[in-house]
Amino acid sequence: MADHVVVIGLGRFGESVALELMATGADVLGIDIGEDPVARMNARxxxxxxxxxxxxxxxxxxxVDEAEYVVVAIGDSIEASLLTSSLVLSFGVPQLWAKAVSDAHGRILEQIGVHHVVHPEREIGRRVAHLLRARLQDYIELGGGxxxxxxxxPAAVIGRPIREIHVRRNFGVTVIASKGSDGDWKDVTGDTVLADGDEILLTGPIAKAERFHLK
Ligand code: ATP
Ligand code: ATP
Ligand code: CA
Structure with missing residues (x-):
């Protein structure tokens, strides 16, 4: 577990990373060049x-040279982001996460050796496109397609055990869990009978997973 984390840059992104880490019980050292972000986050x-x-x-x-986990959440100043990341890497910090604001910024962060480069705007933007187009309740790309x-x-899988419908074979997706009218998630097995109005959680290749509910 990452129990001690340094978050550099307390803008909107850095702030939400830092507060969520605090909420999950981690110690967070927040660093920002500005007076306002530090005053705002001081007690939190x-x-x-x-x-x-x-x-x-x-x-x-x-x-910071002794830290195990560092997040560089500086965006608008690519120069400050790169200088800071390069210093943190020179300390030998084992886990550096950095936010990229453009493809080029992300590429350079990767080239200098940042372990985890995140593109929040790009990732959320893509997710919204999938949620909107396929009218899904949630969509998370897992990598590897x-x-x-x-x-x-979908109507095609309601009312009979999943096993009889051969959902995996016929639709190429695996249904992991379902939530019925009682509001509790349950594991799905071959015996599960899905009902109209259930919610389901499934995995599969992107095109199949996001179109399954239309079958
Ligand atoms: P966000 O979208 O998360 O709000 P952003 O991409 O707009 O952030 P900035 O506003 O440039 O990025 O940076 C986020 C924070 O990083 C700001 O609060 C800023 O004061 C801080 N910051 C910028 N340069 C430095 C630096 N050299 N040292 C420490 N903090 C810095
Ligand atoms: P197979 O015989 O295809 O290897 P299996 O050994 O998992 O599948 P069962 O558990 O009897 O056998 O399931 C029969 C069929 O039911 C599977 O082929 C699959 O298409 C479907 N199935 C079972 N569980 C799920 C699930 N969680 N999600 C989607 N389909 C499932
Ligand atoms: Ca910004």
């Missing part, structure tokens, strides 16, 4: 410090 993080993260001696004073989808069961 383990520590919040106003400092310029592009300065090596500053990072060392704050113990697979997706996890929350949706409703």
């Amino acid at each position: 993080l383990t520590h919040a410090v106003q400092a310029d993260a592009t300065r090596e001696e500053v990072l060392r004073q704050l113990g 697979y997706a996890l989808v929350r949706t409703t069961p």
